[in-house]
Amino acid sequence: GEDVEQSLFLSVREGDSSVINCTYTDSSSTYLYWYKQEPGAGLQLLTYIFSNMDMKQDQRLTVLLNKKDKHLSLRIADTQTGDSAIYFCAESIKETYKYIFGTGTRLKVLA
Amino acid sequence: ETGVTQSPTHLIKTRGQQVTLRCSSQSGHNTVSWYQQALGQGPQFIFQYYREEENGRGNFPPRFSGLQFPNYSSELNVNALELDDSALYLCATSGELGNTGELFFGEGSRLTVL
Numbered sequence: 001g002e003d004v005e006q007s008l009f010l011s012v013r014e015g016d017s018s019v020i021n022c023t024y025t026d027s028s029s030t031y032l033y034w035y036k037q038e039p040g041a042g043l044q045l046l047t048y049i050f051s052n053m054d055m056k057q058d059q060r061l062t063v064l065l066n067k068k069d070k071h072l073s074l075r076i077a078d079t080q081t082g083d084s085a086i087y088f089c090a091e092s093i094k095e096t097y098k099y100i101f102g103t104g105t106r107l108k109v110l111a
Numbered sequence: 112e113t114g115v116t117q118s119p120t121h122l123i124k125t126r127g128q129q130v131t132l133r134c135s136s137q138s139g140h141n142t143v144s145w146y147q148q149a150l151g152q153g154p155q156f157i158f159q160y161y162r163e164e165e166n167g168r169g170n171f172p173p174r175f176s177g178l179q180f181p182n183y184s185s186e187l188n189v190n191a192l193e194l195d196d197s198a199l200y201l202c203a204t205s206g207e208l209g210n211t212g213e214l215f216f217g218e219g220s221r222l223t224v225l
Binding site: 033035040041044045088090100102104 | 115146152153155156167201214216218219
């Protein structure tokens with residue numbers, strides 16, 4: 001089956017780290033992605049990880065993938081107020097561009 | 112900037128009407144996908160076009176149809192609109208299959224059905 005789940009809300013203080021979690025079910029996923037959506041806007045790709053990797057770091061962003069548990073996480077270091085947005089994880093279905101998106105996690109950063 | 116432009120940005124229709132949404136593709140991107148994002152939800156895959164042919168479809172009824180043109184721009188048509196069709200419709204383009212699969216999203220067209 002195809003299902004991606006995320007917690008709905010996360011609140012952190014400015015300067016702290018944020019960790020957003022995601023679980024997925026399709027083991028044939030090729031890539032897993034994190035997208036950011038600000039109010040009234042489309043989706044912006046933050047980072048992605050190939051399914052045979054465990055970790056990827058990109059500046060303030062760290063992605064961890066536990067393929068055995070089908071668990072993906074996004075860590076944002078030194079979270080800023082500009083990071084307040086909805087974060088979606090998504091998996092791509094092998095050999096297509098069909099993405100399965102999670103329901104999104106609304107991150108609120110408190111000053 | 113993703114180079115993906117959608118129009119109109121907002122529109123209001125009534126039940127039973129028909130709507131056409133448009134998407135212009137970044138140069139060289141021959142694959143276009145459409146997603147429906149209901150309020151408070153993640154985007155749901157509607158269908159995908161590759162080189163002017165439908166290349167995959169999600170769980171949407173036949174009244175959702177699409178076209179891709181030789182310049183890779185695209186249309187999404189929805190007939191017999193229902194209240195539940197109210198959503199943000201996102202177009203996403205990408206290059207050849209087999210690369211990282213990154214999708215470039217437009218800002219979306221927000222449809223309200225009354």
